Amino acid sequence: xxxxxxxxxxxxxxxxxxxxxxxxxxxxxxxxxxxxxxxxxxxxxxxxxxxxxxxxxxxxxxxxxxxxxxxxxxxxxxxxxxxxxxxxxxxxxxxxxxxxxxxxxxxxxxxxxxxxxxxxxxxxxxxxxxxxxxxxxxxxxxxxxxxxxxxxxxxxxxxxxxxxxxxxxxxxxxxxxxxxxxxxxxxxxxxxxxxxxxxxxxxxxxxxxxxxxxxxxxxxxxxxxxxxxxxxxxxxxxxxxxxxxxxxxxxxxxxxxxxxxxxxxxxxxxxxxxxxxxxxxxxxxxxxxxxxxxxxxxxxxxxxxxxxxxxxxxxxxxxxxxxxxxxxxxxxxxxxxxxxxxxxxxxxxxxxxxxxxxxxxxxxxx
Amino acid sequence: xxxxxxxxxxxxxxxxxxxxxxxxxxxxxxxxxxxxxxxxxxxxxxxxxxxxxxxxxxxxxxxxxxxxxxxxxxxxxxxxxxxxxxxxxxxxxxxxxxxxxxxxxxxxxxxxxxxxxxxxxxxxxxxxxxxxxxxxxxxxxxxxxxxxxxxxxxxxxxxxxxxxxxxxxxxxxxxxxxxxxxxxxxxxxxxxxxxxxxxxxxxxxxxxxxxxxxxxxxxxxxxxxxxxxxxxxxxxxxxxxxxxxxxxxxxxxxxxxxxxxxxxxxxxxxxxxxxxxxxxxxxxxxxxxxxxxxxxxxxxxxxxxxxxxxxxxxxxxxxxxxxxxxxxxxxxxxxxxxxxxxxxxxxxxxxxxxxxxxxxxxxxxxxxxxxxxxxxxxxxxxxxxxxxxxxxxxxxxxxxxxxxxxxxxxxxxxxxxxxxxxxxxxxxxxxxxxxxxxxxxxxxxxxxxxxxxxxxxxxxxxxxxxxxxxxxxxxxxxxxxxxxxxxxxxxxxxxxxxxxxxxxxxxxxxxxxxxxxxxxxxxxxxxxxxxxxxxxxxxxxxxxxxxxxxxxxxxxxxxxxxxxxxxxxxxxxxxxxxxxxxxxxxxxxxxxxxxxxxxxxxxxxxxxxxxxx
Numbered sequence: 001x002x003x004x005x006x007x008x009x010x011x012x013x014x015x016x017x018x019x020x021x022x023x024x025x026x027x028x029x030x031x032x033x034x035x036x037x038x039x040x041x042x043x044x045x046x047x048x049x050x051x052x053x054x055x056x057x058x059x060x061x062x063x064x065x066x067x068x069x070x071x072x073x074x075x076x077x078x079x080x081x082x083x084x085x086x087x088x089x090x091x092x093x094x095x096x097x098x099x100x101x102x103x104x105x106x107x108x109x110x111x112x113x114x115x116x117x118x119x120x121x122x123x124x125x126x127x128x129x130x131x132x133x134x135x136x137x138x139x140x141x142x143x144x145x146x147x148x149x150x151x152x153x154x155x156x157x158x159x160x161x162x163x164x165x166x167x168x169x170x171x172x173x174x175x176x177x178x179x180x181x182x183x184x185x186x187x188x189x190x191x192x193x194x195x196x197x198x199x200x201x202x203x204x205x206x207x208x209x210x211x212x213x214x215x216x217x218x219x220x221x222x223x224x225x226x227x228x229x230x231x232x233x234x235x236x237x238x239x240x241x242x243x244x245x246x247x248x249x250x251x252x253x254x255x256x257x258x259x260x261x262x263x264x265x266x267x268x269x270x271x272x273x274x275x276x277x278x279x280x281x282x283x284x285x286x287x288x289x290x291x292x293x294x295x296x297x298x299x300x301x302x303x304x305x306x307x308x309x310x311x312x313x314x315x316x317x318x319x320x321x322x323x324x325x326x327x328x329x330x331x332x333x334x335x336x337x338x339x340x341x342x343x344x345x346x347x348x349x350x351x352x353x354x355x356x357x358x359x360x361x362x363x364x365x366x
Numbered sequence: 367x368x369x370x371x372x373x374x375x376x377x378x379x380x381x382x383x384x385x386x387x388x389x390x391x392x393x394x395x396x397x398x399x400x401x402x403x404x405x406x407x408x409x410x411x412x413x414x415x416x417x418x419x420x421x422x423x424x425x426x427x428x429x430x431x432x433x434x435x436x437x438x439x440x441x442x443x444x445x446x447x448x449x450x451x452x453x454x455x456x457x458x459x460x461x462x463x464x465x466x467x468x469x470x471x472x473x474x475x476x477x478x479x480x481x482x483x484x485x486x487x488x489x490x491x492x493x494x495x496x497x498x499x500x501x502x503x504x505x506x507x508x509x510x511x512x513x514x515x516x517x518x519x520x521x522x523x524x525x526x527x528x529x530x531x532x533x534x535x536x537x538x539x540x541x542x543x544x545x546x547x548x549x550x551x552x553x554x555x556x557x558x559x560x561x562x563x564x565x566x567x568x569x570x571x572x573x574x575x576x577x578x579x580x581x582x583x584x585x586x587x588x589x590x591x592x593x594x595x596x597x598x599x600x601x602x603x604x605x606x607x608x609x610x611x612x613x614x615x616x617x618x619x620x621x622x623x624x625x626x627x628x629x630x631x632x633x634x635x636x637x638x639x640x641x642x643x644x645x646x647x648x649x650x651x652x653x654x655x656x657x658x659x660x661x662x663x664x665x666x667x668x669x670x671x672x673x674x675x676x677x678x679x680x681x682x683x684x685x686x687x688x689x690x691x692x693x694x695x696x697x698x699x700x701x702x703x704x705x706x707x708x709x710x711x712x713x714x715x716x717x718x719x720x721x722x723x724x725x726x727x728x729x730x731x732x733x734x735x736x737x738x739x740x741x742x743x744x745x746x747x748x749x750x751x752x753x754x755x756x757x758x759x760x761x762x763x764x765x766x767x768x769x770x771x772x773x774x775x776x777x778x779x780x781x782x783x784x785x786x787x788x789x790x791x792x793x794x795x796x797x798x799x800x801x802x803x804x805x806x807x808x809x810x811x812x813x814x815x816x817x818x819x820x821x822x823x824x825x826x827x828x829x830x831x832x833x834x835x836x837x838x839x840x841x842x843x844x845x846x847x848x849x850x851x852x853x854x855x856x857x858x859x860x861x862x863x864x865x866x867x868x869x870x871x872x873x874x875x876x877x878x879x880x881x882x883x884x885x886x887x888x889x890x891x892x893x894x895x896x897x898x899x900x901x902x903x904x905x906x907x908x909x910x911x912x913x914x915x916x917x918x919x920x921x922x923x924x925x926x927x928x929x930x931x932x933x934x935x936x937x938x939x940x941x942x943x944x945x946x947x948x949x950x951x952x953x954x955x956x957x958x959x960x961x962x963x964x965x966x967x968x969x970x971x972x973x974x975x976x977x978x979x
Contacts, residue, residue, distance in 0.1 A: 131376055174383050176376065228601075231420060234405040234413025247421040252601035272406040279399065290388055294381055299373070302380050306387075313391050317398070324401045 013062050013359035017288045022058070022336065022351060025281050026051045029337035035244045036257040036265040036339075043258065043339060050341045054348030061352025066360050069353060070300050073117070073124035077144075080114035084151050091155075099155045109342035111152045111160040116350050118148055119167045119307030126175040127300035133176050141172050158205065159330040163318065167311035174306045175299075208328040225261070226325045228253045233267040233275075233324060240271030258339040260331060263323045278337075282316050292358035301357035308350045422609065423599045429590030430526060432617035434540060434580065436626045437654065442536055443581075445526035449502040451510065453482065455490035457519035465498070468517065471509045474499060493605040528574065532626065533665045535633050538689040539624060539656040539853070541579020541792060542667045558591050574668075578689075580622065580853055583790045590617030622853045623652030628974040632657040635967040640684055641954035642691035644836035645971050648940065648949050651840070651849030651860065653788070655950070655971055656833075658690040692788070693795040695829040696953050699909030700757045700892075700960070701938045702778075702824030704842055704878050707750045709777045710765045711874050712867050718877060721749045728763035732815055737763045738917070740910075754881035754907065755888045759823050766822025771813060774821065775801045780846070780865045782837035783830055788851040789861065797834050800827035824909060832953050839938035840949035841865070842882070843905070845875040879905050883943055885961075893937070893961030899969040902942035902976060906968070908960030909936040932956035935963040941972050948975045 030048055037043040069076075083101065087110040091098035100107040122141055129137050145168035152161035173182070197206065211223050232248035241247070246268035248254045257265050267275045289309030296302045312335055319334045321327040333343045405413065434443040451472065458464050465479055478499050489496045498520070502510070507522055514521075528543050530536060554575070576585035593614030598606045625645075632643035636659035645655035662679050663671075679686055688694070710716040726744030728737040739745070739759035745752065753761035766774070779785060784799025798804075802813035805827070820826035830838070833851065841848045846865030882905035885891040893908045911934035916922045925931045935957030940949040950968045957963035 131372065131379065170387065173387070174380055176379055176383075228420075230405060231413050231416045233402065234409050235417035236406055237410045237414065238407060247598075248417055251421050251599070251606070253420050267402065267406065272403060275402050275406070276399075279395065283395065286388070286391070290384065293384055294377075299376060299380070302377075306380070306384055310387060310391075317391065317394050320398050321394070324398065324405060326398070326401060 427593035
């Protein structure tokens with residue numbers, strides 16, 4: 001019996017640390033979402049289905065050998081770009097943005113797929129390139145990144161495009177982007193900031209940045225979201241107001257409680273203690289990914305784990321920094337917590353791939 | 367392909383770079399944690415308050431204003447309930463239909479209907495109430511109440527308006543109330559620890575404040591404290607549910623020393639003539655009668671009157687809004703004589719035996735200017751007592767001539783001249799007690815001896831309000847010691863004034879009283895015709911205020927053709943003698959004779975006060 005179990009265990013690819021912490025996070029997420037959605041059972045049940053589906057998907061994807069991802073990465077990327085193009089043509093328009101593809105049972109946010117496909121593709125592209133990465137390879141990678149980022153940006157989905165950009169750059173950086181290139185492009189970026197400000201940002205985006213710098217300038221207008229979010233978090237105190245007792249969330253003072261500002265609801269109802277527990281869980285996953293990345297079997301796996309985990313971390317940080325008013329408001333969900341099937345599934349997929357990369361060892365090493 | 371050696375370098379490189387990025391994120395997370403900590407722990411209190419302010423709104427509950435009583439516990443000012451028809455818009459689907467249905471039972475004006483329709487949506491959204499009609503009649507209430515079941519979202523609500531039961535009688539004493547401006551409202555809210563920003567003013571909060579008279583002086587006591595209903599609200603400001611109710615604390619009732627019967631007598635006796643009556647309970651300094659005439663209808667002022675009616679009152683040449691009792695300035699004229707006599711005694715310029723020869727006029731030695739008495743040929747050889755009884759001018763011209771102006775002014779100030787004699791009067795005037803310094807500063811003229819001489823008979827610049835004259839009267843009656851006046855009985859904050867005399871003895875005061883009784887009782891007294899109007903002894907001194915200086919009686923006949931040029935009639939009195947309980951002062955503008963015109967009014971008021979006890 002025991003032997004049977006051991007033989008089963010040796011045939012499956014599984015990381016109990018990540019699996020348990022992500023499951024835990026998902027359950028916490030459902031609990032939080034129930035309150036944040038004003039006790040909306042439909043929302044919570046729907047989200048639960050995605051969680052179950054996501055966990056299964058994560059498990060299944062981790063059984064696949066990394067070579068499969070490596071060999072098919074271009075195919076995945078093309079597939080996800082096609083999805084974006086289809087969305088741009090047939091997508092469902094919500095609030096002036098075409099981000100969603102209606103699949104009947106589920107509306108897919110296509111940018112969530114390319115978010116995963118791009119780091120994997122870049123890892124596959126760069127893993128066998130000699131060090132330091134040549135300028136040509138750097139430029140090719142940059143071009144792929146920028147094309148995809150811009151495709152997402154014109155949907156428009158500034159938050160996701162930003163994350164995709166960051167994720168792409170991570171892979172490049174981890175793969176060995178030359179410091180000189182980093183220095184030059186960083187300098188160029190700084191110098192072109194005024195140009196970007198004037199030509200690439202929509203007026204409402206500029207307003208958001210200005211609001212960040214001085215949220216009290218217009219507390220009931222553009223500063224409303226961030227003011228209310230800070231009140232929600234601050235009034236939570238150490239122990240919080242209690243589950244379902246957050247007045248900021250339940251009396252509609254707080255906007256987007258189910259998605260962008262769900263952390264504010266958590267902080268209001270569970271206080272600093274609750275916030276710390278949540279952040280610790282994220283931090284644990286982050287450290288586990290670090291460990292897995294440096295112990296991965298080859299360069300492709302290292303880069304993929306590094307890129308995807310940093311994608312995850314960046315998403316968390318952008319969301320959290322936004323709700324406490326460190327950075328401007330950009331639409332960004334909190335992974336595994338916020339409502340939204342596409343975002344949820346994309347992170348299960350990402351972790352499925354991470355576990356696959358981490359658990360499949362080379363035959364000769366076994 | 368990269369070789370093994372390169373793989374080792376690559377691995378190290380990757381490790382370094384990953385550590386670099388993770389450290390970067392580690393720092394960001396630490397910063398984030400710090401930020402969360404500072405929000406939730408360091409600034410917790412601020413944000414807790416902000417959150418509380420966010421989710422609560424306070425609706426004020428108006429306190430009932432205190433009732434004002436007279437000294438016999440009879441109500442002067444009460445709160446009259448009125449009834450309004452109120453809608454709860456959030457529970458009504460079709461406002462047009464609803465109004466039409468109600469219109470079947472209660473007549474609704476176009477204005478009311480329009481207002482309701484305009485404000486319906488907004489009020490419904492915020493779950494607030496809306497007044498459909500104000501001041502329902504009893505019939506309308508009955509009609510509506512019997513059909514109440516048809517209108518679950520409509521109800522009759524009670525509110526109070528201020529009602530003075532003696533509208534014209536107490537206009538100046540009690541004063542009126544009115545709605546208050548935003549500034550004073552904020553002040554009152556601050557005073558009661560209410561945050562005006564979070565406060566919702568319901569229609570029924572229509573807050574009133576005392577504007578004049580006692581309503582103003584004792585506004586804080588009468589007004590009470592707002593109660594409040596604290597509601598939970600959502601972000602749109604919609605009232606969700608009541609969290610807490612703090613009941614209003616009603617205003618304290620005000621028990622005044624005013625006497626309704628004497629007040630009515632004074633009002634009737636003045637009979638819309640321009641003038642004032644003030645009567646005092648001597649022992650306590652309590653004001654029992656305070657009437658200024660002509661008066662105005664106080665309830666109409668409080669509860670709304672047409673602009674035309676209001677303008678008519680405002681432009682009335684008799685100035686009904688002017689409080690003559692507290693703010694009218696009149697020369698005391700001959701009523702000053704007992705005080706001047708006391709000055710002579712105090713400073714040993716004269717004694718009761720001292721006489722002068724009164725030829726009917728006084729010649730100022732400096733410039734031979736002649737100061738005339740009222741009686742041609744004079745009063746002959748005359749002492750102080752007779753000079754008061756017969757009201758000899760020459761005696762007092764001469765006495766004043768022999769006095770030091772600064773000492774005289776100081777002396778008169780003890781009798782209430784030139785100062786506020788009342789604790790709780792509404793904007794009391796101090797009258798004018800002139801001295802050389804004042805004359806220089808105001809008129810840019812030096813003080814003449816003639817000014818002092820004029821002051822000896824209460825003419826010239828010297829002027830006093832009726833309440834000051836009443837104080838003077840009571841001060842004489844109580845022999846130089848008196849409480850400051852007040853409208854409130856049993857006041858704990860009595861302020862006593864005592865005249866510190868060096869040379870006056872009780873007999874001097876008694877003789878003054880005696881001479882003032884003689885003003886009425888003595889055959890030569892100037893107010894002899896009051897003799898039969900009462901059944902007790904009264905001490906009095908009448909006065910006639912010359913507005914235009916005339917040499918002869920014939921001249922006066924000419925100027926009196928114009929009513930406004932006729933002399934003012936004035937009298938002070940106290941009774942019953944020898945133990946006076948009440949002091950009174952009466953001024954009737956252009957009444958001509960202190961004894962004959964002002965006198966009967968004073969006696970009527972004293973009768974009412976003394977005989978009704």
